[in-house]
Amino acid sequence: MPEDPRHKYQLSVFINLNTTVPQVLFSAPGAAADCFGERTESSCARLPAKQSFTCGIETNVLFFCLNQLFTSRGDMSEPTASTKERILEAAGDIFGREGFKAATIRRIAEAAHVNIAAINYHFRDKEGLYAAVLEHVFHLGxxxxxxxxxxxxxxxxxxxxxxxxxxxxxxxxxxxxxxxxxxxxxxxxxxxxxxxxxxxxxxxxxxxxxxxxxxxxxxxxxxxxxxxxxxxxxxxxxxxxxxxxxxxxxxxxxxxxxxxxxxxxxxxxxxxxxxxxxxxxxxxxxxxxxxxxxxxxxxxxxxxxxx
Missing domain, CATH: 1.10.357.10 (Tetracycline Repressor, domain 2)
Structure with missing residues (x-):
């Protein structure tokens, strides 16, 4: 798969259909790997030497991950402070008004004008984002x-x-x-x-x-x-x-x-x-x-x- 000029990483995907569940092997830097790591089941196994995953995932999940990755607005291409700050500001507002349980990553991503993969890249998950928001708020004060x-x-x-x-x-x-x-x-x-x-x-x-x-x-x-x-x-x-x-x-x-x-x-x-x-x-x-x-x-x- 050729390098997308909008991103500073390249993703290689290999699909094995000779298994009960389609098996996907891909190799990518952290941002792409994190996108798949957050969206696939726990059966994914990281291969540290190649920064890769071997995953058994459904086809619709694969397409979702690829869509998140290559239709992004450049939020993950460079981990800039402005992207993180937008996420922290939006998350602080939404967590404050709705609480941790009611707030959703999708809602926060929309408010920050980023994609969900960008939040996964910078903060790993919802708990990591919430902890970062608390630290951000108290640090500012x-x-x-x-x-x-x-x-x-x-x-x-x-x-x-x-x-x-x-x-x-x-x-x-x-x-x-x-x-x-x-x-x-x-x-x-x-x-x-x-x-x-x-x-x-x-x-x-x-x-x-x-x-x-x-x-x-x-x-x-x-x-x-x-x-x-x-x-x-x-x-x-x-x-x-x-x-x-x-x-x-x-x-x-x-x-x-x-x-x-x-x-x-x-x-x-x-x-x-x-x-x-x-x-x-x-x-x-x-x-x-x-x-x-x-x-x-x-x-x-x-x-x-x-x-």
Whole structure:
């Protein structure tokens, strides 16, 4: 089969009809091999030395693979960053709006203006694409607004906390952060509510270091390490306030009647959460300094469950 001038690879196909199931032997570079590898049954056996497959496939599958390969729009001929970025952007939007199960590779390919084989080439499968989208989204957010971004030498721990909270609001709600990417906020919300296996890598690379830096600031404000039973609720409370403003913004607008853009009030909101958090930290540490006892809630009877 002659080389197609639109592609920088050549595919050789040999068909053996003297078997119960037509047998196909083809030799091709990675892009072509991946197209067939994703579309054929598990009986395909890779021959590493020749970058080949020996497959038992139905004729219609063979024609589909050839059609995908030679009628493509050049998406696989050169693995350019722009192709991957289009796929990641489209997938982030669709995964965010529809969820992992409901989203389809075909729908993502159509939205990204690529063929399905291009997605298989760059990301192998749907799970690989989803993991890459999560990494892409969190990398963008924490690159533009890093946890330690804006922290300067000589700042007090209290000032560092203000910068940390402000960075969270801008990462979550600004047009330069996750709010500016269609579907990305919903994608993150879905992961926080029901984490997938792909979220484990995000926890290790972004979430845990983010939380650990916050606990460093809290220890500096308190003046000692009060232990995880105090630090963890403090950290979760601070982060939780920021996240609620981000993911419950439509509800907050309905409750308050304030239709002004949330982005216009990010500095104001960050300052309020900062002051509120400092007040909570002071109350807890003052009580501990007095008698090392946590404030006890008022004694109230257990609620009665009516039949």
């Amino acid at each position: 924490f690159t533009r607004f890093p946890s330690r971004g804006g922290i300067e030498t000589g700042m007090t721990p209290e000032q560092q906390l203000h910068v940390f909270i402000r960075g969270m609001f801008y990462r979550l709600l600004s047009s330069e952060g996750w709010f500016g990417y269609s579907g990305k906020g919903r994608l993150i919300a879905r992961e926080l509510l029901a984490p997938t296996p792909a979220f484990e890598n995000i926890l290790d690379r972004y979430i845990r270091p983010h939380k650990e830096f916050l606990t460093e600031i809290l220890i500096a404000i308190i003046g000692r390490d009060p232990g995880p039973q105090i630090l963890l609720p403090l950290a979760v409370s601070i982060i939780g306030q920021c996240i609620y403003y981000a993911f419950a913004a439509p509800v907050i607008k309905r409750i308050t009647g304030d239709e002004s853009p949330m982005e216009a009030r990010l500095d104001q909101l960050a300052t309020f959460v900062w002051q509120f958090s400092l007040g909570g930290i002071a109350r807890i540490t003052d009580d501990q300094a007095a008698d090392r006892l946590q404030p006890q809630p008022p004694t109230t009877p257990s609620p009665t469950i009516k039949p």
